[in-house]
Amino acid sequence: xxxxxxxxxxxxxxxxxxxxxxxxxxxxxxxxxxxxxxxxxxxxxxxxxxxxxxxxxxxxxxxxxxxxxxxxxxxxxxxxxxxxxxxxxxxxxxxxxxxxxxxxxxxxxxxxxxxxxxxxxxxxxxxxxxxxxxxxxxxxxxxxxxxxxxxxxxxxxxxxxxxxxxxxxxxxxxxxxxxxxxxxxxxxxxxxxxxxxxxxxxxxxxxxxxxxxxxxxxxxxxxxxxxxxxxxxxxxxxxxxxxxxxxxxxxxxxxxxxxxxxxxxxxxxxxxxxxxxxxxxxxxxxxxxxxxx
Numbered sequence: 001x002x003x004x005x006x007x008x009x010x011x012x013x014x015x016x017x018x019x020x021x022x023x024x025x026x027x028x029x030x031x032x033x034x035x036x037x038x039x040x041x042x043x044x045x046x047x048x049x050x051x052x053x054x055x056x057x058x059x060x061x062x063x064x065x066x067x068x069x070x071x072x073x074x075x076x077x078x079x080x081x082x083x084x085x086x087x088x089x090x091x092x093x094x095x096x097x098x099x100x101x102x103x104x105x106x107x108x109x110x111x112x113x114x115x116x117x118x119x120x121x122x123x124x125x126x127x128x129x130x131x132x133x134x135x136x137x138x139x140x141x142x143x144x145x146x147x148x149x150x151x152x153x154x155x156x157x158x159x160x161x162x163x164x165x166x167x168x169x170x171x172x173x174x175x176x177x178x179x180x181x182x183x184x185x186x187x188x189x190x191x192x193x194x195x196x197x198x199x200x201x202x203x204x205x206x207x208x209x210x211x212x213x214x215x216x217x218x219x220x221x222x223x224x225x226x227x228x229x230x231x232x233x234x235x236x237x238x239x240x241x242x243x244x245x246x247x248x249x250x251x252x253x254x255x256x257x258x259x260x261x262x263x264x265x266x267x268x269x270x271x272x273x274x275x276x277x278x279x280x281x282x283x284x285x286x287x288x289x290x291x292x293x
Contacts, residue, residue, distance in 0.1 A: 006265045009278040017277050018284060021226075022291035024255040024275070029223035030114040032216070032247075033106070034240035038231020038260055040123055042282040043100025045093065055092055058173055059085060068093070079189060080174040086192060087166035087175065093123050094143035095160060102282035103129035105289040106230075116216040120236055122194055137209040139239055145193035147201040148183040156193045156203045157184075217247075224253045230281050233263050248273065259284050 048067035065071040068089055076082040107129040117131055120140045145156040166175045181190035227244045248256040248270055256274040264278040
């Protein structure tokens with residue numbers, strides 16, 4: 001598309017954008033949130049920088065790993081080292097971290113409204129912030145779940161106890177061999193339930209969430225809906241960004257809102273019903289919580 005076919009950040013000040021968004025949400029029949037990794041980054045959970053250096057300096061020194069994301073794809077020499085990495089990463093990003101203020105603000109401003117959350121995030125922040133499980137579809141998995149690596153069956157396993165033991169017992173970037181998690185059915189290694197290839201397990205909970213999401217879309221397809229996209233980049237546009245554009249274009253009562261630090265754009269046809277904010281999503285969510293209280 002040519003530049004004339006796109007709109008970028010909306011004109012007006014931060015406070016004017018906040019006022020417009022709050023007005024749209026206040027008058028909406030429903031709010032559909034689409035959240036990506038940028039929301040967790042805005043909440044302070046960076047996968048690189050100081051946070052990475054504090055917890056993974058040893059892995060950086062020995063293997064040259066630069067951040068938690070790329071470390072997840074590193075070809076470690078054995079499963080004991082692999083699980084020293086993954087247990088530490090899961091513990092830090094799923095269990096030991098606080099609940100982000102941005103997530104608390106989002107949960108608060110959604111309270112009492114008809115809403116649903118679609119997310120590619122896997123850090124469980126929504127549930128911990130108080131978002132109802134029945135109103136959430138985590139499409140790409142959850143750090144708190146393991147699955148068979150084959151997989152020999154379509155079930156997942158809560159992993160807190162296993163992860164905690166590996167974090168507690170690891171030495172010199174290795175976990176004891178007996179703590180390497182294995183499938184209780186076939187004996188093959190377990191892996192985090194994260195979508196990275198066609199072995200990703202979509203368990204019963206995943207399918208139930210998908211059905212609830214589809215029902216929400218059908219129930220509100222002609223209503224005054226705010227499509228609130230937060231922290232969504234270009235990695236997986238087919239899950240949130242493109243569908244949100246299509247829904248906004250197909251429903252003249254919809255308002256499309258995009259909050260992101262950079263990569264802010266949308267089809268020009270949405271100009272009259274879109275509010276695009278290039279900036280700190282956490283700051284905007286805090287302002288919206290106050291305005292909608």
